[in-house]
Amino acid sequence: MSILTMRQVDFVVEEKPIINGINLQVNSGDYLTISGPSGGGKSTLLKLIATLLTPTSGEILFNNQAQASYPTTDYRKEVSYCFQQPTLFGETVQDNLAFPFLVRGKAFEQAKVDHLLDLVDLPESYLTKKITELSGGERQRVALIRNLIFLPKVLLLDEVTVGLDSASKAIVKKLIQRVHADGVTILLVTHESDILAQAQQVIWIKEGKIVDESAISQ
């Protein structure tokens, strides 16, 4: 069943087409890997899907309904975007991990957060740690679990393994596998050859277009 559908989507900034007539269908439970040259429009594509940008023309459907038919704040909880080089906010790790609860008007659940910290190999004591004291890899992991405290239907991951040491990278890759196994549809932007080599479905994006659609079976 199609969970995301893009029909003739264009995104134009100052008459420059950044996304150019993209058609795409993603089924529920898919794990789609997106690659292509830098500046090709991959991040823009994910931001369009996340409603952080609005297409200039064309339409994007979520569960066969137009994006605009959902309240944006509800939609973004279901279709969750993790930025390329994410930034933490507030002062502590806790400020970041409490935020998804705040957004939903729910009480902070210590056990849930401890479990996720554990999954990314961070000690529970890290909750009170200042964000400025974290390493790049730790920051990336905290950012990622921010998107996972309440599991979305679709997870949009933008080069989340770039610049990580091999230990952090392995942890993040394992977590993504686990979330996918839980039924979350994944769209992952990456350049990493080892991830691409294992990918089931890959699309290549160049100059705002899908240039090659290949289904590599293992």
Place this chain on the structure above:
Amino acid sequence: MNQLSVNNLSLVFSFALVLIGVAISEREKLNLTKDIFYSIARAVIQLIIVGYLLKYIFRVNNVVLTSAMSFFIVLNAAWNAYKRNPNQHKRYLDSLIAIFVSTYVTMGVLIASGAIKFVPSQIIPISGMIASNSMVGIGLCYRSMNQQFHDQHQQILEKLALGADKKLASLPILRASIKTAMQPTIDSAKTVGLVSLPGMMSGLIFAGVDPVRAIKYQIMVTFMLMTTTSLGSIIAGYAAYQNYFNAQDQLIDG
């Protein structure tokens, strides 16, 4: 009892003080000479017009005219606050509502409590004093807000992506901007009388009023400025942050 007298000759002599400023500007190549003369000329012309206008209004002592003059002050204060907002998607109405409400709520309390009377010689100067303080506070609020939206651009985007609405995403910025707007009023309340003898109090003492009576007015002014800046910057802040977002809860660039 009133020994206040500034004759035209003393004005001419005090103009020499301006020339000192000009001389410094020339010597230090500050390039301010033109600006100094322009601002002085403007101040003189504005004050002459206002002087005669007020004289007329005080003499007529008409409720409609007094209200109109007070509202004119509010419109101008709102325009200046609006101009201080660096956001290109700013709205004049935000500033007008903020200054209108903050000024007239405060004035309403002062009138209702009998602290001031509805006569032009009280309503008009108090309108000016309140509205200009509100204007300064709101201007600070806008600038601080714009700076923070610029600095925290990515953090806001992260919050929106996590499903926050624009208010939740902006809350820390909103709080900090309102705080910045109020800080000068709070700071000056702390030093009032010790470092500065504020305009109203100085004016009263100048005019020969007993200092003990003058401080009562100053206490009232301190209270009313506190209310006005907080009310004004809260209203303006809550309106202004929304101009950084579009209808799709996206940050507007630029």
